[in-house]
Amino acid sequence: MADFSVYSGPSAEWVALAATLPPPPENQTIEEKKRVTNALREASAAKDMQEEGLHDLVTLADHSIPTRDKSAVEARTYTPKSFSPSDGALLPVYIHLHGGGFLLGTLSSEDAICSRIAVNANVIVLNVNYRHTPEFVYPTAWNDTEDATLWLHSQLSSGTIPGDPNKVVMGGISAGAWLTSSVVLRQSIGEILTDIPKLAGQVLMIPCVSHQDCYAPQRAKLKDERACSFIENADAPILPAKIARLFTDLLKVEDPEAEGLKISPGNAKPEQVKGLPPSVLGITGLDPLRDQGLLYGMLLADNGVPTDVHFFHGLPHGFRRYGNKLSESKRWDRVMEQGIKWALSNPEATPFNVKLE
Numbered sequence: 402m403a404d405f406s407v408y409s410g411p412s413a414e415w416v417a418l419a420a421t422l423p424p425p426p427e428n429q430t431i432e433e434k435k436r437v438t439n440a441l442r443e444a445s446a447a448k449d450m451q452e453e454g455l456h457d458l459v460t461l462a463d464h465s466i467p468t469r470d471k472s473a474v475e476a477r478t479y480t481p482k483s484f485s486p487s488d489g490a491l492l493p494v495y496i497h498l499h500g501g502g503f504l505l506g507t508l509s510s511e512d513a514i515c516s517r518i519a520v521n522a523n524v525i526v527l528n529v530n531y532r533h534t535p536e537f538v539y540p541t542a543w544n545d546t547e548d549a550t551l552w553l554h555s556q557l558s559s560g561t562i563p564g565d566p567n568k569v570v571m572g573g574i575s576a577g578a579w580l581t582s583s584v585v586l587r588q589s590i591g592e593i594l595t596d597i598p599k600l601a602g603q604v605l606m607i608p609c610v611s612h613q614d615c616y617a618p619q620r621a622k623l624k625d626e627r628a629c630s631f632i633e634n635a636d637a638p639i640l641p642a643k644i645a646r647l648f649t650d651l652l653k654v655e656d657p658e659a660e661g662l663k664i665s666p667g668n669a670k671p672e673q674v675k676g677l678p679p680s681v682l683g684i685t686g687l688d689p690l691r692d693q694g695l696l697y698g699m700l701l702a703d704n705g706v707p708t709d710v711h712f713f714h715g716l717p718h719g720f721r722r723y724g725n726k727l728s729e730s731k732r733w734d735r736v737m738e739q740g741i742k743w744a745l746s747n748p749e750a751t752p753f754n755v756k757l758e
Contacts, residue, residue, distance in 0.1 A: 402624035405695055408686050408755075409633060412715025415687070418726055419638060431535060431651070435504055442510035445722070449513035458482055459516045463508075466529070466545075466552045474545050475508050478562060479519040479526040486563035493524045493568035493601075494557070495741055496550065498577030500607070500719065502648030503534045503542055514737075521738040525564045527553055531580070534651035543663060546580045547593055554597045566597070570741050572604030572681075575640075575690075575718065576648070579609040582666040582697070589677050590662075599678065602744025604737055606683040607718050609690050610667030610697045612657040613649050618668050619696050630691035637687045640718035645689050667697050671704045679707040679748050681740030683733065684755075688718040695755070702753035709743055711736045711756045732758070 411419075429437070450456055464476040484492055497515050499506040508530040515526040531545035553569070556562040573581040585603045588594040611619060613631075620626050635642040657664050662673070680701050684694040695710070702708040713720065713729050721733045 403622050403696060403699065404624040405692055406628055408691065408712060408714065410715055411687055414727060415715050418723065438505050439507050439510060443507060446510050446513040450516065455513060455516040458520045466549050468548045469544055474532060474549065475530045476549060477508050477528045479515045481519050481523060491563055491565040493570065493745055494553065494564035495522065495524045495526045496553065496569065496571040497526050497528045498531065498546060498573030498580050500575030500577050503576045503652055504648060517734060518738055522741040524741060525562060538653040542580060543583060546584050550584065550594060551597065568601050568745055570602040570604065570744050571600050574606040575609065578605040578607065581605060582608060582610045583663055585677065586662055586666045586669060590673055602679045604681045604740050606737065607685055607688060607690060608682065608694050608697065610693050611665040612654060613646065614657045615665040615668060619693055622696055623692065631689045634687055634689045634691065637689060638717045640689060642689050667693050674701055674706060675704050677701060677706045679744040681709045681736065681744060683711045683713065683736045685713045685716045685718055685720060687716060690718060699753045705750045707748040707750045709740060710754065714757055
């Protein structure tokens with residue numbers, strides 16, 4: 402039985418920062434929350450792009466990806482300017498799926514993180530702006546992710562994007578990690594995307610890997626269910642349990658149990674995760690999702706999947722938004738950037754281990 406009680410409690414650095422932060426806004430409508438949050442995220446990304454000189458380091462190109470419902474999603478690629486596609490040279494590709502509870506996030510809100518990854522991991526990044534609630538409900542975001550992956554491979558085959566089809570890593574943050582874990586697992590067991598090369602790795606940052614109504618099998622793996630992170634961190638900053646529930650409810654999944662591994666990859670059986678590609682996980686301590694991330698990392702490592710688990714002790718879900726106000730923000734970036742390189746390095750499987758620094 403798993404016991405993650407050692408990972409409880411806030412860090413001194415977070416306590417100090419939290420004392421300086423204004424209280425979160427109250428009584429916002431869904432539309433206001435989306436508008437205000439997206440504007441703040443875009444402004445922050447634009448500021449980082451400018452201050453870090455990222456425009457001088459990457460080439461951005463916008464794309465429109467057709468979807469199965471005769472619509473389209475917007476996407477953007479980020480290519481290191483240091484790369485010259487001469488003599489047939491190809492770069493690995495990283496598919497980036499943003500966080501925001503399926504409600505929040507835009508194409509431009511991800512410019513800085515995608516640019517950093519392109520430069521520091523030396524990859525082409527494809528940033529997919531899958532469609533959001535409340536306008537688009539389940540399974541739209543999942544379908545958009547699959548459609549974007551197929552579109553990417555068509556561009557790789559034609560040479561429009563100079564990337565290696567055998568070195569495509571998918572990754573995401575929070576909701577984006579949920580999409581990633583679902584798509585990577587279902588491709589691995591032959592349910593989807595069977596006509597393209599298997600994804601070469603996955604990066605799961607602060608992941609959700611199960612619908613809340615389907616979490617019981619994972620919760621039963623805990624030594625003391627009363628100490629589970631959904632209870633312990635019910636009132637956590639940034640993502641308290643009630644907000645996590647709101648995000649899930651906005652998906653309007655009619656029968657979560659019937660959706661199986663598509664909606665709850667964390668409930669996979671050992672034989673189903675065997676053969677998954679190298680997997681990187683970044684997990685925070687003050688997070689209702691803490692335990693399911695650790696349990697998923699344990700499931701993968703215990704079944705022969707090369708797994709690299711990083712833990713950010715005492716910090717809340719989504720702490721990276723505070724940038725240099727928290728020292729662990731730099732490690733967050735390194736975990737993603739070096740994790741992509743690690744996934745592509747043909748790593749060996751090792752016993753489950755949680756890295757704290």
